[in-house]
Amino acid sequence: MGDTPSRLADAFPADRAALITYLMAGYPDRATSLASLRAAAGAGADVIELGVPYGDPLADGPVIAEAAKVAREQSGGFGLAESIALAAEFIGPDEAGAMPPVVLMTYLNPMMRFGLPGAADEMRRAGVAGVIVPDMPPEAARAWLTVSSGIDTVFLAAPTSTDERLAVVAGASGGFVYCVSSTGVTGERAEIASGLGELVGRIRAHTALPVAVGFGVSTPEQAAEVARIADGVIVGSAIVKRQRDAAAVAELVGELRSAVGGGEA
């Protein structure tokens, strides 16, 4: 998939690891989440991963699951449609503009409920660059991939993936490959898994796309460690924890940005 231009792939700097920050759409409310998105962008995030609130977040740990619950319980609810509209406002009218590209992290059922072609249309209209769908492995993605041209679909590679599966995952991915650092759900961990370097190497053997590592990366020290191994560092729960306060988000993102290299935002 590397032949077509990719806003996501292009957002990975040549001279240092990219910083990808996950924020939950609509948490704790729409206005605050928009302020936090802008704070993360202003503090140097290279890519924004925007989480779509969902009622059964199978791959997420307690911090993100709780944020999704709070977002959903607002009057009128907050789901895929509202998240895409939020992304559109954040990105603004100028797609080539100043904001980092947005990749939506959504579970599959909200997209199916919306209708896959309609979901793809809305995402394109909003300027969304890509999607990450944790419960949609490549074999389950055929219907989506036929309607999602112009949107990168980022697939996940796991420590349990065989080389054969890594070839499938890497071959199907657009934008970058999301490397899950360790088994389990999202959330903070005390240390980075010891086999991570080897896993990233095994993925790189199958693709020229950048490889970004997420799940369990929360501190600037961990981000620096992962930045030495991978092309991108994904931080989620640690940011979502601060999402009620845009200034706190900016502070952490700034520290993470310094940690991955090239202190200038």
Add this chain to the structure above:
Amino acid sequence: MSDVLLPSAELAYSAPDAAGFYGPYGGTFVPETVVPALAELAAAYEQALADPAFTEEFAYLLRDYVGRPSPLYRADRLAEAVGLGAVYLKREDLNHTGAHKVNNTIGQCLLARRMGKKRVIAETGAGQHGVATATIAALMGMECAIFMGTEDIRRQALNVYKMRLLGAEVIPVADGTGTLADAVTAALRHWVERVEDTFYVIGSALGPHPYPRMVRDFQSVIGTEALAQLEEKGVGHLDAVIACIGGGSNAIGTFYPFLSALPADQRPLLVGAEAAGLGLESGRHGAALTKGSPGVLHGFYSYLLQDDAGNPLEAYSISAGLDYPGVGPEHSYLKDEGLVRYEGVTDAEALAAFALLTRTEGIIPAIESSHALALLPRLAAELGSEAVVMVTVSGRGDKDMDIVREAGLGG
């Protein structure tokens, strides 16, 4: 039914396909971390099926440990009370541990052992699957952890105590409504973390491939025995077969042999009883097939109770075992194909059927199974007073004493 077991060229029922799809339903919609484990499981299951040592040990344990075959009992006083010609009860309530669940946990734990796993986990709603898993884990010397919603722990305290006696750790799940769907999610999350040393024993014919097929196959002993028993008893004609549906494992285990062994024109009417809770229009029920729409939950595509944004809705039933917003994918396929009919049964109807079987036959059924029994009067009205009907009594009602007492039965 002397000729019913003969092979027929008209048999067309062959679901699922190699990827675990029943028509559009089923499949594998899970995080990548467990995809390799599911592939490994599917391969190990195929090998086990082809290995006589596995199938013989499964059959041996069903016979000498569970006490199979379970009787097919002609319930004459019940038949008279509901106005049918004859009612046959397939007595899964007489199994060791008191329900059909153990058929499946033996199969899966044998497979776990074969795959070298020493630790099993399971979700449970009413506690029957938890008890059945804890029982077989004790039998096989395996470590066992059971995920159970806090509301279900409250409703089914006796089963919680049993599981602990058997050596299992019961892990309370306070997320969501603290019921079965939350327990499944918690167990899946845990499995994603511990996939390398842990086998997830799913309790119903649902979840990602190959679980729905594997659970169906292990539970098919119900229908296979029933077909042979009907023949032994000289029951030449059967009008209908009923089973209750939560995830749908006792129902698919009952129906599948009828679907695979009989051509369509010789099959009895197959009817599944879903939980209609406080009524199908009340918004408080567990009737995914009757009131839901297709979607993905817990790793598979099937009918699902969901909101406009695709979030699973909270299910409700007086019965903890039917209190689930989804349903096994094969039932979705059978519904769309018109091969099985699905009807809702309310809490009140189930309680009335519970009381009726207890008083007419001296058999106290599980509140889940009572949903199946509640369809008997409806079928009598539809099929007439000469009709012959079989009902799978999936479990016994000891666990439900507090619930029926709260509901005011027995004074």
